[in-house]
Amino acid sequence: MITGEDIHKSFGDLEVLKGIDLHVEPQEVVVLVGVSGSGKSTLLRCFNFLEMINSGKIIIDGKEINPKKDNLSEIRAEVGMVFQHFNLFPHKTVLENVMEAPVVVKKEKKEIAQKKGLELLDKVGLGDKADVYPSKLSGGQKQRVAIARALAMEPKVLLFDEPTSALDPELVGEVLQVMKQLAEEGMTMVVVTHEMSFAREVADRVIMLDKGRIIESADPVTFFENPSHERTKQFIQMVK
Amino acid sequence: MERIQTIFAIFLDTWPGFLEAVVITLELTAVSVVLGTLLGLIFALMKISKSKIFQGIANFYITVIRGTPLIVQIMFLYFGITEIVVLDAFWAGSIALGVHNGAYIAEIFRGAIQGIDYGQTEASRALGMTNSQTMRRIVFPQALRRSIPPLGNQFIITLKDSSLVYLIGVSELFAIATREAAASFKQFETYIVVGAYYLALVLIFSYLLKWYENRLDVDKA
Ligand SMILES: Nc1ncnc2c1ncn2[C@@H]1O[C@H](COP(=O)(O)OP(=O)(O)OP(=O)(O)O)[C@@H](O)[C@H]1O
């Protein structure tokens, strides 16, 4: 569904991604782990062109993207992203947050976007919050709205960058629950998280990024019980 | 005691004329703030644009306006404008104050736009919005809301600064005060009266602004 081939990305002299090859199958859930600074966020951001790669290829749904020629807004519309800090639009109600992109980007009719928006809010358990402003919500509720907002564009892939890291511990579960449900419904997902229980339970594949390289890629059982790389073992020890 | 009576007498004597002048002062202020807001928007956009030329023009304008006295700007623009087109003093004064305001309002807008969390822009882009959609629908509305308190402040400053255009013959509050003072020979008392008018206007407007800000907070906070 989304493929990166030999992706290189530098910020100035600092090479952050040193040749990443990653192929994510349709309906697959890939969890990306790695220590701080290993390039997890950068990789996700390259996948939806918030960062431009220096070399390599990105292929979405069978089509290689040429950042110079292709309309990047259209491509981003197909690759949803959920951020650590939610980034909801504070001047819009919860429902307006969810309707915004369908109406503005896809030119969907307001009534249709509203109906779909309400369905999505119901799905993340927030149907009763449609008309409140984000500032009235808890962190967990905000993140669930952010997920609904991303889903409203019917993306082919959903990228999550530490979606629960900014949450109080007691609010993490409700967000993971929604993500788990999405995974079960067959959403293709790439998830950066420190929630190892989520990786164990939900991931089809866990990938370890270290200093800009993929050093381990395995199903969760193998990854956690029998990792091949020394750095992976250390990492698993560390997060335990 | 006698002084206070005189002040009161002057007030009673002059209020019809002063009230007319209050209207002119308010019109002057409103027109120049609206003009300043338009200019401020244009120059703020130029300043945050990627074009070095636009940035240069905006920087030049802001630097010159902030680096010279308002009274010089008024004279300069008045004589400059009236050389090119026939314009009455009110409009010349409004334009001068507007051009002056524009530089300050540009900085208000620029600060507000740049103060919006970059995450807002990233989230919009990630949803497939173009740059201009992101600006129009997400960044500007939030920046505008944040600009309202400093814009209100700028309105109050302009209300007071507008007194300077009496120099080019606009019959606003201060001009009426100088006339009344000269006619009555009661300078001290007349200027107290005109000071009270300004103070009352500023207080009323400050109060309205507070009320409006509170209402915004209740809506969105
Ligand atoms: N816009 C940028 N400009 C310069 N350097 C950057 C930029 N973004 C990231 N970096 C650097 O790239 C490296 C990788 O950053 P990245 O955010 O991808 O790491 P991460 O694995 O997501 O870490 P974390 O767990 O802390 O979020 C870091 O050294 C970071 O400082």
Ligand SMILES: [Mg+2]
């Ligand atoms: Mg990160």
